[in-house]
Amino acid sequence: MRRFKVLKGLIIDSLDTITQGSKKYHIWMGFLTLVMLIGMYCYSIQIEHGLSVTGMSDRVSWGLYISNFTFLVGVAAAAVMLVMPTYVLKDIDFKQAVLIGEGLAVAALIMCLAFVVADMGGPSVLWHMIPGIGVFNFPNSMLTWDVIVLNGYLFINISIPFYILFRRYQGKVPNPKIYVPGAILSVFWAVGIHLVTAFLYQGLQARPFWNNALLGPRFLASAFAAGPALIILVLAIIRGFTEFKIEDKTIKKISMIVTVAAQINLIMLVSELFKEFYAPTHHSESAYYLFFGLHGKTALLPWIWTAIPLNVLATIMLTFGKLRNNLKVLYFCCFILFVAIWIEKGFGLIVPGFIPGPYGKIVEYMPTGIEIGVTIGIWALGAFIFTILAKTAIKIETGKLRFKAK
Amino acid sequence: MSDNKKWFSLNLNSAKKESSGSCSCGKTSGGCGSHAKSQISDEEFDNAVDTAIGDERKRDGFDQVFDVQMDRRTAFRKLTASLLIGAGAVSTSCSITTGEESKEKAQIDWEEQFKGNYKLMTNDEKKGTVDRLVRSYQLRTGKTISMTSENAEEDVLFGYAFNISKCQGYMDCVSACVEENNQDRNSQMQYIRIHEMKDGEGFKFDEADDNYYHEVPAEGHFYMGTQCFHCDNPPCVEVCPVQATWREDDGLVVIDYDWCVGCRYCMAACPYDGRRFNWSTPEVPEKEINKNQHYLGNRMRKKGVMEKCTFCVQRSRKGQNPACVDACPTGARIFGNLLDPNSTIRWVLENKKVFRLKEDLGTEPKFWYFMD
Numbered sequence: 001m002r003r004f005k006v007l008k009g010l011i012i013d014s015l016d017t018i019t020q021g022s023k024k025y026h027i028w029m030g031f032l033t034l035v036m037l038i039g040m041y042c043y044s045i046q047i048e049h050g051l052s053v054t055g056m057s058d059r060v061s062w063g064l065y066i067s068n069f070t071f072l073v074g075v076a077a078a079a080v081m082l083v084m085p086t087y088v089l090k091d092i093d094f095k096q097a098v099l100i101g102e103g104l105a106v107a108a109l110i111m112c113l114a115f116v117v118a119d120m121g122g123p124s125v126l127w128h129m130i131p132g133i134g135v136f137n138f139p140n141s142m143l144t145w146d147v148i149v150l151n152g153y154l155f156i157n158i159s160i161p162f163y164i165l166f167r168r169y170q171g172k173v174p175n176p177k178i179y180v181p182g183a184i185l186s187v188f189w190a191v192g193i194h195l196v197t198a199f200l201y202q203g204l205q206a207r208p209f210w211n212n213a214l215l216g217p218r219f220l221a222s223a224f225a226a227g228p229a230l231i232i233l234v235l236a237i238i239r240g241f242t243e244f245k246i247e248d249k250t251i252k253k254i255s256m257i258v259t260v261a262a263q264i265n266l267i268m269l270v271s272e273l274f275k276e277f278y279a280p281t282h283h284s285e286s287a288y289y290l291f292f293g294l295h296g297k298t299a300l301l302p303w304i305w306t307a308i309p310l311n312v313l314a315t316i317m318l319t320f321g322k323l324r325n326n327l328k329v330l331y332f333c334c335f336i337l338f339v340a341i342w343i344e345k346g347f348g349l350i351v352p353g354f355i356p357g358p359y360g361k362i363v364e365y366m367p368t369g370i371e372i373g374v375t376i377g378i379w380a381l382g383a384f385i386f387t388i389l390a391k392t393a394i395k396i397e398t399g400k401l402r403f404k405a406k
Numbered sequence: 407m408s409d410n411k412k413w414f415s416l417n418l419n420s421a422k423k424e425s426s427g428s429c430s431c432g433k434t435s436g437g438c439g440s441h442a443k444s445q446i447s448d449e450e451f452d453n454a455v456d457t458a459i460g461d462e463r464k465r466d467g468f469d470q471v472f473d474v475q476m477d478r479r480t481a482f483r484k485l486t487a488s489l490l491i492g493a494g495a496v497s498t499s500c501s502i503t504t505g506e507e508s509k510e511k512a513q514i515d516w517e518e519q520f521k522g523n524y525k526l527m528t529n530d531e532k533k534g535t536v537d538r539l540v541r542s543y544q545l546r547t548g549k550t551i552s553m554t555s556e557n558a559e560e561d562v563l564f565g566y567a568f569n570i571s572k573c574q575g576y577m578d579c580v581s582a583c584v585e586e587n588n589q590d591r592n593s594q595m596q597y598i599r600i601h602e603m604k605d606g607e608g609f610k611f612d613e614a615d616d617n618y619y620h621e622v623p624a625e626g627h628f629y630m631g632t633q634c635f636h637c638d639n640p641p642c643v644e645v646c647p648v649q650a651t652w653r654e655d656d657g658l659v660v661i662d663y664d665w666c667v668g669c670r671y672c673m674a675a676c677p678y679d680g681r682r683f684n685w686s687t688p689e690v691p692e693k694e695i696n697k698n699q700h701y702l703g704n705r706m707r708k709k710g711v712m713e714k715c716t717f718c719v720q721r722s723r724k725g726q727n728p729a730c731v732d733a734c735p736t737g738a739r740i741f742g743n744l745l746d747p748n749s750t751i752r753w754v755l756e757n758k759k760v761f762r763l764k765e766d767l768g769t770e771p772k773f774w775y776f777m778d
Binding site for chain 2: 147358
């Protein structure tokens with residue numbers, strides 16, 4: 001019975017926490033709500049008129065939604081880079097960051113699911129996919145694998161922080177015997193979600209641009225660069241706005257992870273470019289389209305030629321310890337690296353897979369206003385969820401929020 | 407479903423050779439020359455389009471809905487109309503004295519929303535859903551359609567052959583297909599694509615034009631049609647997360663439009679551009695609707711689901727040819743039962759040098775090309 005009482009107290013207290021705050025906090029949340037409402041409005045138009053209000057067509061049948069989905073799976077997976085050292089290797093430096101990382105994973109996963117639902121032609125019949133009631137084409141379809149691993153990962157990342165915070169809330173110390181096995185599981189699981197998502201594309205013999213063995217590993221490398229880069233930026237913001245103490249040491253350790261992952265990612269990029277352009281075959285046409293344009297169709301050039309220099313610049317700057325240890329430079333590097341990988345792993349990966357089409361037809365893709373509205377709305381939803389989670393977690397962690405037995 | 411191979415195996419004992427064209431081309435630049443033979447100039451064409459749709463194409467969906475010129479009277483009329491519809495909906499759903507018809511409609515809609523996957527239905531259940539769909543159409547439009555749910559017959563495996571020497575690019579097959587299968591007229595959806603290729607250059611699909619508007623046969627060109635090849639090892643079926651698409655026992659790859667969730671994974675997996683998606687609600691003028699329908703074939707689709715060529719299942723399972731075969735004026739298209747040793751398709755496979763597209767992918771299409 002006592003547990004229920006504590007749970008009730010936790011829920012009421014966290015509701016109090018998230019509805020109270022400084023003026024800046026209220027403006028921030030109000031702004032996010034507005035953006036979400038605009039996104040919902042755009043989505044309602046899409047529901048009414050169908051996916052024809054997006055830029056997608058029979059020739060390019062996945063676009064902005066699936067691009068963002070792919071990228072965000074990576075961000076979610078990257079939380080593990082903080083979980084592993086903290087729980088398993090007992091590295092105290094990360095302890096402050098890990099709850100933030102897991103909160104970020106939860107927000108990213110919810111965004112992933114929202115993007116997939118937004119991309120569906122028939123969201124009202126999505127119950128067809130629920131095992132038991134519907135027909136679940138497991139193990140043949142990689143999409144069903146993805147459904148399993150994403151939801152499983154969401155469950156793990158909600159339950160571990162919840163257990164820890166629930167104990168802290170009562171002023172007790174969490175029992176490592178309970179949460180460390182879960183943490184270890186989530187380490188493997190994180191690699192799993194990203195590999196499975198890569199296999200989604202990698203397994204299609206129809207699309208030579210995706211059907212290449214490096215896709216999965218490169219997904220991992222870029223995810224472990226972009227995810228922690230985002231965590232560094234978030235930690236920097238939290239440091240500036242709350243009294244939650246995050247030491248420079250922690251941020252610098254995470255920046256090491258970003259650096260190594262970005263370097264590996266760059267090596268793989270070089271290997272990919274070499275394969276596509278040293279002895280180009282018919283199967284290199286998508287890469288040609290992406291980097292140089294094909295038959296005068298050049299819609300992706302501005303994107304990729306923004307991403308590649310940013311990526312290279314960030315990696316080089318991060319490689320030099322002097323630059324990396326200067327926090328201002330580090331934040332800048334993390335920001336441009338994040339943008340670069342968002343372009344590369346989103347737009348730069350999904351769209352060229354469809355161009356040229358199976359018979360060489362080139363039809364370009366440009367997202368419409370409605371599509372962009374829904375996308376920004378979902379990003380706002382992610383930020384909203386993360387803010388709520390982080391605010392409660394920080395208050396409990398700093399000891400301000402405690403269960404008061406009446 | 408039998409023992410489909412899920413892996414690629416080299417077909418070592420076969421004398422068939424695939425022609426170059428799909429995969430061996432190293433050329434990556436050069437114009438596609440798609441509009442070189444066009445009868446009107448680009449400028450004229452643009453002008454014509456401008457007068458036809460005007461600023462419509464500059465505006466995206468949002469503007470099209472809201473940026474409409476409307477005077478006060480029409481605005482009031484529209485508001486009143488929508489109010490009436492809303493009030494009507496509320497009263498019908500809450501009232502216990504509504505007419506039998508609207509109750510029946512609601513009952514049908516409810517059962518249709520929560521019915522199972524057609525692939526797993528018994529014959530009685532199949533008949534049940536077909537009856538509901540026919541009745542629903544009758545209630546809504548007052549017209550009667552005939553819809554069937556014949557299963558695959560035994561000892562039938564459908565196959566198709568295409569004579570490249572004969573095809574002149576008239577596209578009669580395309581229009582016959584659109585009419586037969588009730589495809590969306592708005593988006594001009596077509597299952598068949600006819601590729602116009604230059605003589606003497608082989609099968610260069612990337613330089614071919616599959617959307618030409620000029621007199622055919624154009625000099626110095628030959629024509630080749632593609633559509634769903636009804637692969638024996640179809641990648642699209644493997645990837646579907648809900649088994650809304652499958653291979654029937656007579657070899658047809660079909661879709662349950664009511665079970666499809668619209669994720670379009672099958673579209674990404676198809677190496678032959680064989681699948682189409684309903685980006686908005688398909689529209690067919692009432693008098694052009696083909697009322698002889700099959701559940702898996704040409705019945706009316708809704709928005710947000712996949713569809714594709716079914717070798718006209720509503721015709722082929724009744725022993726007829728698909729509409730494209732009957733419509734072809736040159737006799738380039740041949741359809742039949744691969745298990746019947748006396749069929750034309752068997753004669754073609756045995757006596758002509760046939761080949762298939764992208765055989766290296768291991769999809770085993772049941773669609774062969776040959777030349778005289």
